[in-house]
Structure formats: structure tokens, C-alpha cells
Amino acid sequence: MNKAGTDIQFAICGSAGDGTIAAGDIMKRAAAAMGFHVIAFDVYPPEIRGFGKCISRIRVSSEQAYSLKEQTDVFVSLNDGHAIPHVGEVRDCGAVIYDDHLIAPVPEGGHISAHVRPAQIPYGLPIRQVSEQATNSARSRNIVVLGYVAGLLDMPPEPFHKVVNQKFATKPPAVAEANIKAFDAGFEVGRKVFRLDDVEVGSAPEADRGEAVMMTGNGAIARGFLEAGIQSYFGYPITPATSIMERLAVELPKAGGRFLQTEDEISAISATIGAGFAGSRAATATSGPGLALMTEMLGLGVMAEVPAVIVCSQRGGPSTGLPTKTEQSDLNLAVFGGSGDAPRIVIAPTNVEGCYRCAGMAFEIAEAFQVPVILLIDLYLSNRYETVFPSGRNVFAPKPRQAPERREGEEYKRFALTESHISPRALPGDPDMMYTATGLEHNELGKPGDVLHMKMNAKRHEKLKPATRYPGLTTCKRFGAEGKVDVGILGWGSTFGEILEAMFEAQEEGISCSAMKVVMLSPLPEEELRAFFDDCEVVLVPELNYQGQFANLVSGALGRPVVRLDRTCATPMAVADILAEVRRLASDVNEPAHAAAGGGA
Amino acid sequence: MAAPLHHVIIGSGSAGFGAAKTLREGDPDCRITMFTMDGIPFYHRYELPEIFRGRTDWRDLLAVPPSFYDEHRINLRRRCRVVDVDGAAHTVSLAHQETVPFDSLLVAAGGRAYLPENLTGQADLIHGFGSFEAAMKVYRDLPKGGSVIMIGGDMIGIDLLLTLLSTGYSVTLIVNAQTFWPHELSAGERAPLLDVLRNKGVRVIENARPVGISARNAGAPARQVALDDGTEVGGDVVMAFCGLASSVEFMLRADVDIERGLLVTPELRTTNEAIWAAGDVCQIWHDGDKAYKFYHGWKNVRVMGELAARNIQGAHEPFDVDVEDSIWVGEDGEIHSTFWTRET
Amino acid sequence: MNERVEPVYLEEKLEEIRADGHLRYRSRSLPTWCPGCGYFSMADGLTVALNRLGLDNKDVVVVSGIGCASRFPFFVNTYGFHTLHGRVLPVATGVKIGNDALTVIAVGGDGDAFAIGAGHIPHAARRNVDMTYLVFDNGIYGLTKGQTSPTSALGFRTSSTPYENGDMPLNPLLMLLSYEASWVGQAYAGRPHHLTDMITMAIEHKGFSFLRILSPCVTFDKTDNTYRNLGMKVRDIPEDHDPSDRLAAMALAMEEDHPALGLFYREDRDTLGEVMQDAARKAQAMNLAPKGL
Structure with a gap:
């Protein structure tokens, strides 16, 4: 992250009924409309109704950022009880904004002003009163305070007005009008405030990549699917994947596709495989517990060489685990889950844009390799917002199908052993190529007699190898210093954002380091990994699971040692934790005693 | 173990700040809460003209860095307006509806x-x-x-x-x-x-x-x-x-005597046992003049804050004016005053 | 039942069979079932029915789970998908949704259907997926060599119930009638012509058709569902049965001692495909915004 230019993190904290997330939503969309890069993540309470804590954190920057910051610049409390424990995250000279006219008495320490540190800047305003004066209702407190923030920080009101109007477009016009009034009232108050903080919004960079669109990882996956011409979707609700299903429930019928909520995850994957067998671009999405149920059918997809796309958004596990907390502990399940040797493609994007691009290419890859493709993300990626610059139209549009050359009737070798290990696939409806797909081991005809188990096993594994170089898909990428470095940081999934932030900071401290993201977890891009290991004195693998699943995968495949940084903290990894480990490793590498003991190679 | 005493100070100017610092020196265990309407920690008001010389960043004006308050465990509560003091219940009420109990209260709200x-x-x-x-x-x-x-x-x-x-x-x-x-x-x-x-x-x-x-x-x-x-x-x-003019309107229910300022003994205690006052807000009994008198100026105010703190913690020192206020034109042709320079 | 009054000459019969055309629906793979298995007549019944309906082999997909009956797809010359134990219905649903032009036939045995796969049946039925589900019910697990199944009779001795089966057998017809299946019928492997007619009707039905086919297991059941016992128990469905009367159908289904053969229940309602087409029309008309923005 470039230190110059805008880089502000907002946090709005309140209870479920306060419109906290809605205010955050308007803020992030307005910032995106101004042309800023935005990364945002909302934290919801696990309970559906009630007054649980909500926090919306929004990082607005002029340069691409890779994760949320640990420190917040501007913090808004809509509920002191929930907000007080979070005041500490506000940086020195950052702003803490709150209601200074409570409606009910509180005991000592019950007001947030008791917890603002002397280096932070308190801004109190009568949020409720302003809301009531502007709209005759206290319900617009969230919008009032949004206006206040905009006024305080000298942000233009127009983008906010635009987003408010969009947000309430389906409601009676009075709703949008009331919210605009509330915003303007807050804006006027904020504009007149004497500033003591040093938060500078600055101006947005010139747009050079077209219009940015604000989306979550789940939204990006749904959009990628739609642009790639998804034809059928089967799903079963499960946190944190549900919003993919909800988005496609609305959008897929519009596009002429078919959507079905099934009775369970087994049915969802079964129907996806069935539709894939019939030639439909089909997908399902789930989380770890659902993927665990799906593994048997996934094995059938591998065995019968059926294309399918399965999204798994990981949450804390095992079992029901931590449904609303992020984790990266389903790697083993995604890469290895199921019976027998069942190779499949596993793609783990590292940010929202990656979700969009990987989803956009997933069907093509599944079809090209005739195999289930798992898109492995996590709750943090599913739910966080980022500005994405969508591709021009038709980039992901499906390519016309090439039907296999006609074979005569029952002599059609659906599983013919070929040089590329990929056999031309007939679809039901294709004349004279009737065959039966099966989960039984089979011969080239697909018959369970005269089986070729060793050859077929080799075919299923070997055919996937070129996937690591599939054109248009970034399967791994190195960042930071080129060539030999002291410390290499190897990462996957959402944690790579924190890794990049840590690496940039380490570089500024003069540490020789470099980072590599691995997007394709199965098959692994081994050649690039080997080159990276060759360049690094030591390789650190930070990930959000207890066992070091990715570390195991890589060091097992390459036979190279790695240093693990495993966290199961139910939150994204702290940049500071990674940085501390990088510093420690760098000093180990450079410590003369250590180098001498190493034998001077 | 008895709960540590809670000393509440209204005002974070020279008097209030000096008192807080002295209270901490006298008792490492007590709780100290300081309320101020200001948005920033303590700075010397007399340095405000420095703004016209370009010192416009408030951080350059602070008497001590913000970390001082954390280190000395002084809970500095800014943008807090005290609206009422209950002299019988020993509580302070804030405009935002929070009620804070105290064992001792020092009013050092100054004047406007x-x-x-x-x-x-x-x-x-x-x-x-x-x-x-x-x-x-x-x-x-x-x-x-x-x-x-x-x-x-x-x-x-x-x-x-x-x-x-x-x-x-x-x-x-x-x-x-x-x-x-x-x-x-x-x-x-x-x-x-x-x-x-x-x-x-x-x-x-x-x-x-x-x-x-x-x-x-x-x-x-x-x-x-x-x-x-x-x-x-x-x-x-x-x-x-x-x-x-002294800021005393929030003291009307505090069970203390008020004339123009809060009336205090030479030990700076009001007519309420638990409430003291220091600085521009108080009038101190002058035994010689048989009258309550204001003592303005930075030096007096700081002395009062520190003195009140010591007396709160059990001392019995009277406020003693050691310098007569005076203003004169010096040999350099400039105006000199004990109000600014604290020397004659 | 006196069909064979006139003598039948093999050569003539073979000529008739070849000319009939249904053999093009038979694959060259020889069935792996035991000689005398009731499933042979079902395989024959399906090929005759497909031929009778004039369906093109390429447009038919036979989907199965795991079990003796589920070997079925290999023996017919259509597209086939031999899937996992218990998952025939969701896979078949996916195939149908994936390509609505296909005629989808799901097949399986009683274990595949009513034990491991029982959770899927109500949903395929209530959604009215336009496909045919043929359940070959012999009341035993044959492929794993003779264990009790959900339709095994009380007191049945098998390798897994050496002290007699004590679990009440399920009533598949009653289940399907209460699951909102839009076509429910029963046939018997020992009456191949009737079976063929019933399969034909089931495929013709628009919506989810469920045909239970009673069959003996000649290898592992020498006591209960034998040709002899079944032949004595089964009866024609009463002529006055009204197939639109679901309560009457349920009452008939409960007479398990004398299984009725024929159409129990039939109703016309929108299929899943039609519901999805309707959703597409509504989506165009309403142009809903997705959740959020």
C-alpha cells in the first residue's frame, strides 16, 4: 500500500436495529462512486433478530489496498454498549463520533466519551435529535451520522445523495427524500465542526480502468458465473455461502437459467453433477460442512469425468464450528476429500476481483478438463466488499462447444486414452454416442468390464497438470523483490491480503522479502513454487488453520521445509503478526552466528 | 480492601491539571477523572496568541503529551459538559445523561x-x-x-x-x-x-x-x-x-455557597465537605480584608490547583498570596505585568 | 392368463421380435442378474415401452443409483448414468433441468430408494420433476448378498436379521401418495405385459411418475417374495377405482396382503420445468433488484 494519497478506514458500530450495515453500505458505495478503491467487511451478530453487535469497516484508498487496516481513522458509535470495546482500534488523532444526548441515563463509564483516549479526537453530536428534527423519526440516526462524517471530512454530498436514491429506489419516494433530509441535516452539523483530527480524504485518483463496481466476494462469484453463462444452479442455504444462492435466485431466471433450492447439499451436488452430465453449465455453493457431505458425489464427478463448479466458502470448523467466523481449514477437504485418488481442480482466489475472475473462468476450466472445479474462498472473502473493475462484456462468455467426431453407436469410447488424457465428451442428445457414465472403474467405453484401473487413474491425474498454465488464469504470482531474498512469504486465499500488507511494510523496513500467492491449490503450480523456494532463504506460510494445511500441502509436494504461522483466531490474520514473524526470520537469516553455523554454503 | 478514592475534577486548565498531577503524586491508587468541554488535552491558555506566530497545530500547544494521562492514570474526559452536581449524593451529572459518583470534587471550571x-x-x-x-x-x-x-x-x-x-x-x-x-x-x-x-x-x-x-x-x-x-x-x-465571569451555573444544587464565584475557605474547601474549588471559579476568604476575593492569573491558579489537591488528601495549607499584582511601563518602554511574567 | 393356447414357434417369434424394433434399445452388455431374476422382465418392459413410444435412444437417459437394479443403465442402449447409492433422484433431477428435452428414467431397488435415498423421494415428488421413477422392489439387498431392506417383511430372516426382522416394512405407495407424487402405480415382474403397459403410461405422464414393481429375488429370498407367493397375492386393481381419488388410492395402498396392480393415482399439475419457465417469465416482468443494491 502506497503511503501517499488517501488511505482512510471508517468503522461504524451499532446494534442490529440501528441501520449500521446500511450506513456502511452507503459509505462504501459513495466512496467507490467518488473513484476510490474500497475494501469493506461487515461483522454481524449470529442471532437473526435482536440487538446484537454490527460493525461495518470500510477502507477507502487512492491506491489498491489488500486488506483492512488494524487501526481505524474514523469511528462512529450508534450504540455505545457495542462500540466501547472497539474504541481502542482508533488511531491517534483519529475521530470518534457519537451521540452526546442519550435518551436514558447511564452509570459512570456507560457513555463512550469515558473511553476515548487522550490522543483520539472525540466528536459528540445530538444524533437522535438531529434525526428527529429532520425526519420526525429517530430511525434516520444512521444516515444523519453519515452526513455528519461527510460534512466533517469535507466529502462531497452528491455521491451520497446518489447512492441513497439508488438504495431506496424501490421504496416510495418519501423514503429516499427523508433519508436525503437526514443526510443533509447531519452534513450541515458536520460541516460547522471545528476539526482537531488529521484525517484527510483528499481527491480520488483518475479512473483509468472504467467504472468501479462495489461487490462482495459472493457477489463477485455470482457475477462471474452470470457473465460466464451459468445455466443451472443448485444450492442449499449455509453461512457464509447463502448470498451466492440468493443473488442467483434473482438473476438466473432473468438470464433464462434454472435455479433450484434443493433438500440438502447432497442433492445440490448431485443435481449439479447430473446437469453437468447433461451438458449444462452448473454450479453449487456451500461451506465446509456442506462440502463434507458433497465429497462422495465429487468423487463420482472425478470418476465419471463430469464438469461441475462447486464454491466452498470456509468458516470456522470442524463440525458446525464457528458459522459466522472466518477460517481457512477446509483446504484438506477441498483438495483431498473423498474416497480413493480423486484429483480435482481447486482454485482459491485471494481477493474479490479474484473471485470474479476465477468464477468467470470456472466453467470453461471444468469443461476443458472434464472435472469438478472447487472455488475455495472463506467468510472474510465472501462478505467483504471491494471495488472491482469488471471485464468488458463477453470476456467470460462460453465458447461454442466442439462435439466429438461421430463414433458408431456402442463403440463410442467416452473415456478414450488420448495423448492429452482428455477424451471427447458426448452429451445426451448427441446421436450414436450413447454411453453410460459410472462411478465404477471402467474401460475406454465406460463399461465396468475389462477395467483399466491404473491407466484410468493416470489419465484422471495427468489430464489436470496443464491446468496450472491455463491461459487467462493467474494460478500463482510473485510480489515484491525479484531474485534472491531473505524471507519469502507464501500464501493463499484471503490471508494473502494481510501477507501483502505485511510484506510492503517489511520492505519499507529494509527487509529483503518477497511474497507469492498460490491461487491453484490442486494441481499445484510446482515449477513456480520450486523457483520461489530456490530464491528464498526461508519461506513463511501464514494461514488461518491449526494444522498448517497449506504448509503441509506445499512442503509435502516439494519436499522443502517451511516456517508455519498458523492462527485460528476467528478473525483475519493480523498484519502485525505476520510482520513480527518476518522480522524474526530476517534477523535469523542475517545473524552472523547463525550463518556461520549454517556452513557458509 | 477499600475501594480506591475517586477524585473528580471539573476543568482541565492550569488549576485542574495541576490538581490531577498532585493527586496522583499523593496517592498512587486513587481514581482521577477530569471533565472538560475542550476537545484537546491541557494547554496553557496564555500560549494561544502563539497561534498567530504559526503554532496552529494543537499538538504543539499541549503542556504534556497525551500519553501523560495514560501513564498517570488520569481519565481525561473531553467534550463533557457538567450540568449538575448533587452535593448530598456526591454525584456529577453530565449533559449526555451519565452520572458519575465522587469521593471528592474539585471545581476548577474557570471563567468565561x-x-x-x-x-x-x-x-x-x-x-x-x-x-x-x-x-x-x-x-x-x-x-x-x-x-x-x-x-x-x-x-x-x-x-x-x-x-x-x-x-x-x-x-x-x-x-x-x-x-x-x-x-x-x-x-x-x-x-x-x-x-x-x-x-x-x-x-x-x-x-x-x-x-x-x-x-x-x-x-x-x-x-x-x-x-x-x-x-x-x-x-x-x-x-x-x-x-x-465564573462558570458556576451547574453548582446550584451542590449545597455550596455562591456569590459571584464559589465561596471557599483559605484551604479552598466550599461549604460542602466533599467539594473544593480552585482557579478563576472561586472566591477565597481573606481574613485581613474580611471578604471573599478572586485571585486571577496563571500563577495563582496553578498554585490553587496543587494546594486544593494536597488539602483534599488531608493537608491543611491555606492559600497565601505572595506577590502583589502590578502593571507598569518598563525601562524598555514596554508594558510589564505580573499577570504575564509572574515576576515583579 | 391363457395366452399360450396356440403353439409358439421359436423362429417365428424371433422374427417377430426383431421386426418389432425394441431390440435397438438393448445394449450388447449382458445383464449380470441371476437367472430367473424379475429384473429381466423390467428391462424388457422398458425397451418395449421406449419402442412403443417411438423415443429416440439419444434422447433418453436412464439414471440409477447402486444395487442390483441400478446396474440397469448398462443393459439399455440409451444414455445412462450409474451414480451413487441413494442419489438417483437428485442426479436425475439435475439431468432433466440440465436438458429439458431429454426423457429421464430413474431406476433403482428398494434399498437405494427407501433406505439411503429415502430423503430425496419426497422432494422429487413434490417438485413434480418430469421423469419416471421405476423402483424394483424385491425386499432385499441382493448385490451385497442378502441383507434386510426397508420393505422386508416382519419376521424375515436374512444375513443381517438372523433372529428375524423386527422393523416394520415401509409402505412405498402410501409414502408416494402422501409425498404429492402426481402419478403412482404398481406392477409385478411376473406379469410382463401389464408391466410394459404400466411403464409406458408412466413415461407418458407429464410430471413425476412412480412405479413400484414387485419382484422376487430368486437367490436370497426363498420364502417370502417368491414367484409363487407373489403370484398368489397380487390382484388387478378394482375396475371402479377412481385414480383421481387420492384417499381411495391410499386405502388401496394399505391393503398390503393383496397388492393391487395398476394405476393408483394421477393428477395434472405444473412440472418443475414449467415452474422454472414461469419464474423466468416473472423475472423478466418484475426485474427484481438483487438483495443489497
């Missing part, structure tokens, strides 16, 4: 600028100078080389006036009874001091009372002051420096 009664209707056209925020507003509203109309001109105002002159601004001084306050001067004593100002280029208006202020241009901070002799003077900013 006194405004001539006939001008209170035009208060919004008069720039204040009571806080960093107010001072910054003056600085921002005053064009480079612009002019200030100063009504009265107490010693705080004269300090600003001298800074303004040395930084290229011009000043019109409308003299009244509070000019050079808190020094109580006769017309004869005042004349040489005014001459010094005249010589420095100040336009001094005597024997005329301001009766109205108007904004010359819509939006612009330009002002026109009408005088009772029918003339008018113009300037960019109007300021009033007519002495201080």
Missing part, C-alpha cells in the same frame, strides 16, 4: 469571557478567545494584515493585542473599565499604558461605549461597531476582553 450587557444580543458577531478552537477561528477569519476591534482589553486581550501587532495586524482598542483587568487602575494610571499602545500603532478609543455591532458583508467576517458618540469603527473581527 464577560460580555458587556448591552452587547449580549450580538454575541454571535463577537469572536471569543477562550479556547484553542475559538482562537483558531479568529486566526482563520482574520485576513492577513487585517484589523481587530478589541472591546475592553483585559490582560489576556492585551497579550493577544501585542502579538497581533508584532505579526502585522492592526488593532482598534475601545477602552472601558475592564481594560487591563484584573489590574484595577485609575484613569491616570492607565494613561501611560495606553500611550505605549498608541505608540505601537494601536488606535485607542476612549470615552465612547460600543452600542451595536453589525456584519458589513454577508458571509464575510467583517464587522462595523457603532459607538454611543454616533461614530462607527470598522474591522475584520470584533473581540471582547472584559474580564472573566
Whole structure:
């Protein structure tokens, strides 16, 4: 992250009924409309109704950022009880904004002003009163305070007005009008405030990549699917994947596709495989517990060489685990889950844009390799917002199908052993190529007699190898210093954002380091990994699971040692934790005693 | 183990800050809470004119860094307005509806600028100078080389006036009874001091009372002051420096005696056993004069804060004025005052 | 039942069979079932029915789970998908949704259907997926060599119930009638012509058709569902049965001692495909915004 230019993190904290997330939503969309890069993540309470804590954190920057910051610049409390424990995250000279006219008495320490540190800047305003004066209702407190923030920080009101109007477009016009009034009232108050903080919004960079669109990882996956011409979707609700299903429930019928909520995850994957067998671009999405149920059918997809796309958004596990907390502990399940040797493609994007691009290419890859493709993300990626610059139209549009050359009737070798290990696939409806797909081991005809188990096993594994170089898909990428470095940081999934932030900071401290993201977890891009290991004195693998699943995968495949940084903290990894480990490793590498003991190679 | 004592201080100026520091020195275990309406930690008000020399970042004005409060476990609560003190229940109520209990309360709320009664209707056209925020507003509203109309001109105002002159601004001084306050001067004593100002280029208006202020241009901070002799003077900013009025309105239910300020014994205790006062907010019993007297000025105020803190913790030291206030024209031709320099 | 009054000459019969055309629906793979298995007549019944309906082999997909019956797809010359134990219905649903033009036939045995796969049946039925589900019910697990199944009779001795089966057998017809299946019928492997007619009707039905086919397991059941016992128990469905009367159908289904053969229940309602087409029309008309923005 470039230190110059805008880089502000907002946090709005309140209870479920306060419109906290809605205010955050308007803020992030307005910032995106101004042309800023935005990364945002909302934290919801696990309970559906009630007054649980909500926090919306929004990082607005002029340069691409890779994760949320640990420190917040501007913090808004809509509920002191929930907000007080979070005041500490506000940086020195950052702003803490709150209601200074409570409606009910509180005991000592019950007001947030008791917890603002002397280096932070308190801004109190009568949020409720302003809301009531502007709209005759206290319900617009969230919008009032949004206006206040905009006024305080000298942000233009127009983008906010635009987003408010969009947000309430389906409601009676009075709703949008009331919210605009509330915003303007807050804006006027904020504009007149004497500033003591040093938060500078600055101006947005010139747009050079077209219009940015604000989306979550789940939204990006749904959009990628739609642009790639998804034809059928089967799903079963499960946190944190549900919003993919909800988005496609609305959008897929519009596009002429078919959507079905099934009775369970087994049915969802079964129907996806069935539709894939019939030639439909089909997908399902789930989380770890659902993927665990799906593994048997996934094995059938591998065995019968059926294309399918399965999204798994990981949450804390095992079992029901931590449904609303992020984790990266389903790697083993995604890469290895199921019976027998069942190779499949596993793609783990590292940010929202990656979700969009990987989803956009997933069907093509599944079809090209005739195999289930798992898109492995996590709750943090599913739910966080980022500005994405969508591709021009038709980039992901499906390519016309090439039907296999006609074979005569029952002599059609659906599983013919070929040089590329990929056999031309007939679809039901294709004349004279009737065959039966099966989960039984089979011969080239697909018959369970005269089986070729060793050859077929080799075919299923070997055919996937070129996937690591599939054109248009970034399967791994190195960042930071080129060539030999002291410390290499190897990462996957959402944690790579924190890794990049840590690496940039380490570089500024003069540490020789470099980072590599691995997007394709199965098959692994081994050649690039080997080159990276060759360049690094030591390789650190930070990930959000207890066992070091990715570390195991890589060091097992390459036979190279790695240093693990495993966290199961139910939150994204702290940049500071990674940085501390990088510093420690760098000093180990450079410590003369250590180098001498190493034998001077 | 008994719960640690909770000392509450209202005000974070010289008196309040000095008291907090002294309380901590005297008792490492007590709780200390300091309420202030200000948005930033303690700074010396007398340094506010420095803003006109370019010290506009509040962090440069702080007497101690913010970490001082954490290190000394002083809970500094800014932007908190005390609306009521219950002298029987020993609680402080804040405008935002929080109630805070105390074992001892030190009122060091200071005073606010006194405004001539006939001008209170035009208060919004008069720039204040009571806080960093107010001072910054003056600085921002005053064009480079612009002019200030100063009504009265107490010693705080004269300090600003001298800074303004040395930084290229011009000043019109409308003299009244509070000019050079808190020094109580006769017309004869005042004349040489005014001459010094005249010589420095100040336009001094005597024997005329301001009766109205108007904004010359819509939006612009330009002002026109009408005088009772029918003339008018113009300037960019109007300021009033007519002495201080004690801030005591939140003490009406506190079970303490109030005249103009809070009445305290020489040990700075009010008529309520648990409540002390220090600084510009209090009038101290003078046994010789048989009267309650104000003692203004930075030095007095700080001494009072520290003294009150010691007495709260069990000492019985009386407040003792060791320096007579005086103002004079020095050999260098400049105005000197114990109010500024704390030396004679 | 006196069909064979006239003598039948093999050569003539073979000529007739070849000319009939249904053999083109038979694959060259020889069935792996035991000689005498009731499933042979079902395989024959399906090929005759497909031929009778004039369906093109390429447009038919036979989907199965795991079990003796589920070997079925290999023995017919259509597209086939031999899937996992218990998952025939969701896979078949996916195939149908994936390509609505296909005729989808799901097949399986009683274990595949009513034990491991029982959770899927109500949903395929209530959604009215336009496909045919043929359940070959012999009341035993044959492929794993003779264990009890959900339709095994009380007191049945198998390798997994050496002290007699004590679990009440399920009533598949009653289940399907209460699951909102839009076509429910029963046939018997020992009456191949009737079976063929029933399969034909089931495929013709628009919506989810469920045909239970009673069959003996000649290898592992020498006591209960034998040709002899079944032949004595089964009866024609009463002529006055009204197939639109679901309560009457349920009452008939409960007479398990004398299984009725024929159509129990039939109703016309929108299929899943039609519901999805309707959703597409509504989506165009309403142009809903997705959740959020």
C-alpha cells in the first residue's frame, strides 16, 4: 500500500436495529462512486433478530489496498454498549463520533466519551435529535451520522445523495427524500465542526480502468458465473455461502437459467453433477460442512469425468464450528476429500476481483478438463466488499462447444486414452454416442468390464497438470523483490491480503522479502513454487488453520521445509503478526552466528 | 480492601491539571477523572496568541503529551459538559445523561469571557478567545494584515493585542473599565499604558461605549461597531476582553455557597465537605480584608490547583498570596505585568 | 392368463421380435442378474415401452443409483448414468433441468430408494420433476448378498436379521401418495405385459411418475417374495377405482396382503420445468433488484 494519497478506514458500530450495515453500505458505495478503491467487511451478530453487535469497516484508498487496516481513522458509535470495546482500534488523532444526548441515563463509564483516549479526537453530536428534527423519526440516526462524517471530512454530498436514491429506489419516494433530509441535516452539523483530527480524504485518483463496481466476494462469484453463462444452479442455504444462492435466485431466471433450492447439499451436488452430465453449465455453493457431505458425489464427478463448479466458502470448523467466523481449514477437504485418488481442480482466489475472475473462468476450466472445479474462498472473502473493475462484456462468455467426431453407436469410447488424457465428451442428445457414465472403474467405453484401473487413474491425474498454465488464469504470482531474498512469504486465499500488507511494510523496513500467492491449490503450480523456494532463504506460510494445511500441502509436494504461522483466531490474520514473524526470520537469516553455523554454503 | 478514592475534577486548565498531577503524586491508587468541554488535552491558555506566530497545530500547544494521562492514570474526559452536581449524593451529572459518583470534587471550571450587557444580543458577531478552537477561528477569519476591534482589553486581550501587532495586524482598542483587568487602575494610571499602545500603532478609543455591532458583508467576517458618540469603527473581527465571569451555573444544587464565584475557605474547601474549588471559579476568604476575593492569573491558579489537591488528601495549607499584582511601563518602554511574567 | 393356447414357434417369434424394433434399445452388455431374476422382465418392459413410444435412444437417459437394479443403465442402449447409492433422484433431477428435452428414467431397488435415498423421494415428488421413477422392489439387498431392506417383511430372516426382522416394512405407495407424487402405480415382474403397459403410461405422464414393481429375488429370498407367493397375492386393481381419488388410492395402498396392480393415482399439475419457465417469465416482468443494491 502506497503511503501517499488517501488511505482512510471508517468503522461504524451499532446494534442490529440501528441501520449500521446500511450506513456502511452507503459509505462504501459513495466512496467507490467518488473513484476510490474500497475494501469493506461487515461483522454481524449470529442471532437473526435482536440487538446484537454490527460493525461495518470500510477502507477507502487512492491506491489498491489488500486488506483492512488494524487501526481505524474514523469511528462512529450508534450504540455505545457495542462500540466501547472497539474504541481502542482508533488511531491517534483519529475521530470518534457519537451521540452526546442519550435518551436514558447511564452509570459512570456507560457513555463512550469515558473511553476515548487522550490522543483520539472525540466528536459528540445530538444524533437522535438531529434525526428527529429532520425526519420526525429517530430511525434516520444512521444516515444523519453519515452526513455528519461527510460534512466533517469535507466529502462531497452528491455521491451520497446518489447512492441513497439508488438504495431506496424501490421504496416510495418519501423514503429516499427523508433519508436525503437526514443526510443533509447531519452534513450541515458536520460541516460547522471545528476539526482537531488529521484525517484527510483528499481527491480520488483518475479512473483509468472504467467504472468501479462495489461487490462482495459472493457477489463477485455470482457475477462471474452470470457473465460466464451459468445455466443451472443448485444450492442449499449455509453461512457464509447463502448470498451466492440468493443473488442467483434473482438473476438466473432473468438470464433464462434454472435455479433450484434443493433438500440438502447432497442433492445440490448431485443435481449439479447430473446437469453437468447433461451438458449444462452448473454450479453449487456451500461451506465446509456442506462440502463434507458433497465429497462422495465429487468423487463420482472425478470418476465419471463430469464438469461441475462447486464454491466452498470456509468458516470456522470442524463440525458446525464457528458459522459466522472466518477460517481457512477446509483446504484438506477441498483438495483431498473423498474416497480413493480423486484429483480435482481447486482454485482459491485471494481477493474479490479474484473471485470474479476465477468464477468467470470456472466453467470453461471444468469443461476443458472434464472435472469438478472447487472455488475455495472463506467468510472474510465472501462478505467483504471491494471495488472491482469488471471485464468488458463477453470476456467470460462460453465458447461454442466442439462435439466429438461421430463414433458408431456402442463403440463410442467416452473415456478414450488420448495423448492429452482428455477424451471427447458426448452429451445426451448427441446421436450414436450413447454411453453410460459410472462411478465404477471402467474401460475406454465406460463399461465396468475389462477395467483399466491404473491407466484410468493416470489419465484422471495427468489430464489436470496443464491446468496450472491455463491461459487467462493467474494460478500463482510473485510480489515484491525479484531474485534472491531473505524471507519469502507464501500464501493463499484471503490471508494473502494481510501477507501483502505485511510484506510492503517489511520492505519499507529494509527487509529483503518477497511474497507469492498460490491461487491453484490442486494441481499445484510446482515449477513456480520450486523457483520461489530456490530464491528464498526461508519461506513463511501464514494461514488461518491449526494444522498448517497449506504448509503441509506445499512442503509435502516439494519436499522443502517451511516456517508455519498458523492462527485460528476467528478473525483475519493480523498484519502485525505476520510482520513480527518476518522480522524474526530476517534477523535469523542475517545473524552472523547463525550463518556461520549454517556452513557458509 | 477499600475501594480506591475517586477524585473528580471539573476543568482541565492550569488549576485542574495541576490538581490531577498532585493527586496522583499523593496517592498512587486513587481514581482521577477530569471533565472538560475542550476537545484537546491541557494547554496553557496564555500560549494561544502563539497561534498567530504559526503554532496552529494543537499538538504543539499541549503542556504534556497525551500519553501523560495514560501513564498517570488520569481519565481525561473531553467534550463533557457538567450540568449538575448533587452535593448530598456526591454525584456529577453530565449533559449526555451519565452520572458519575465522587469521593471528592474539585471545581476548577474557570471563567468565561464577560460580555458587556448591552452587547449580549450580538454575541454571535463577537469572536471569543477562550479556547484553542475559538482562537483558531479568529486566526482563520482574520485576513492577513487585517484589523481587530478589541472591546475592553483585559490582560489576556492585551497579550493577544501585542502579538497581533508584532505579526502585522492592526488593532482598534475601545477602552472601558475592564481594560487591563484584573489590574484595577485609575484613569491616570492607565494613561501611560495606553500611550505605549498608541505608540505601537494601536488606535485607542476612549470615552465612547460600543452600542451595536453589525456584519458589513454577508458571509464575510467583517464587522462595523457603532459607538454611543454616533461614530462607527470598522474591522475584520470584533473581540471582547472584559474580564472573566465564573462558570458556576451547574453548582446550584451542590449545597455550596455562591456569590459571584464559589465561596471557599483559605484551604479552598466550599461549604460542602466533599467539594473544593480552585482557579478563576472561586472566591477565597481573606481574613485581613474580611471578604471573599478572586485571585486571577496563571500563577495563582496553578498554585490553587496543587494546594486544593494536597488539602483534599488531608493537608491543611491555606492559600497565601505572595506577590502583589502590578502593571507598569518598563525601562524598555514596554508594558510589564505580573499577570504575564509572574515576576515583579 | 391363457395366452399360450396356440403353439409358439421359436423362429417365428424371433422374427417377430426383431421386426418389432425394441431390440435397438438393448445394449450388447449382458445383464449380470441371476437367472430367473424379475429384473429381466423390467428391462424388457422398458425397451418395449421406449419402442412403443417411438423415443429416440439419444434422447433418453436412464439414471440409477447402486444395487442390483441400478446396474440397469448398462443393459439399455440409451444414455445412462450409474451414480451413487441413494442419489438417483437428485442426479436425475439435475439431468432433466440440465436438458429439458431429454426423457429421464430413474431406476433403482428398494434399498437405494427407501433406505439411503429415502430423503430425496419426497422432494422429487413434490417438485413434480418430469421423469419416471421405476423402483424394483424385491425386499432385499441382493448385490451385497442378502441383507434386510426397508420393505422386508416382519419376521424375515436374512444375513443381517438372523433372529428375524423386527422393523416394520415401509409402505412405498402410501409414502408416494402422501409425498404429492402426481402419478403412482404398481406392477409385478411376473406379469410382463401389464408391466410394459404400466411403464409406458408412466413415461407418458407429464410430471413425476412412480412405479413400484414387485419382484422376487430368486437367490436370497426363498420364502417370502417368491414367484409363487407373489403370484398368489397380487390382484388387478378394482375396475371402479377412481385414480383421481387420492384417499381411495391410499386405502388401496394399505391393503398390503393383496397388492393391487395398476394405476393408483394421477393428477395434472405444473412440472418443475414449467415452474422454472414461469419464474423466468416473472423475472423478466418484475426485474427484481438483487438483495443489497
